[in-house]
Amino acid sequence: MGSIDLKVVFKKYGIKNTVQRQAVYNYLTDASAPITAEQIYMELTQSESDAMNLSTVYRILDLFTKKGLVLKSNLQADGKSTYEMNHMEHRHHLICVKCNSIVPIKGCPLEDYEKRLGESTNYQILEHHLEILGICPKCRK
Ligand SMILES: [Zn+2]
Numbered sequence: 001m002g003s004i005d006l007k008v009v010f011k012k013y014g015i016k017n018t019v020q021r022q023a024v025y026n027y028l029t030d031a032s033a034p035i036t037a038e039q040i041y042m043e044l045t046q047s048e049s050d051a052m053n054l055s056t057v058y059r060i061l062d063l064f065t066k067k068g069l070v071l072k073s074n075l076q077a078d079g080k081s082t083y084e085m086n087h088m089e090h091r092h093h094l095i096c097v098k099c100n101s102i103v104p105i106k107g108c109p110l111e112d113y114e115k116r117l118g119e120s121t122n123y124q125i126l127e128h129h130l131e132i133l134g135i136c137p138k139c140r141k
């Protein structure tokens with residue numbers, strides 16, 4: 001399922017189509033929050049019959065990032081990079097400092113602020129980053 005579409009997607013981004021790349025892509029598409037290379041690796045080695053090593057996962061993620069298919073960021077409290085599909089939408093995240101889980105926040109609270117700041121400083125505002133750290137309900141128990 002979806003393999004024909006994936007070939008088209010990969011072609012559009014100039015990425016050679018391989019089974020391993022498809023597996024990483026599919027896993028990222030299904031993920032509801034940014035994930036680390038280790039998480040992808042763990043998941044894929046459990047479900048795929050083809051063994052993929054961690055450096056292969058990193059290489060694929062690097063390629064996807066370079067081609068703009070995937071966004072890489074350092075959201076995790078322990079400094080590990082996370083990856084998510086590049087949906088071209090502006091997003092913020094809630095991060096648990098205990099278990100490192102990441103939850104996307106809907107909407108942006110800074111839109112008006114950005115506009116006013118641009119007007120008052122005469123800056124052309126390009127972007128901003130905002131991550132909120134906390135302790136998730138599970139870890140509070
Ligand atoms: Zn937590």
Ligand SMILES: [Zn+2]
Nearest residue numbers: 090108109110
């Ligand atoms: Zn924002």
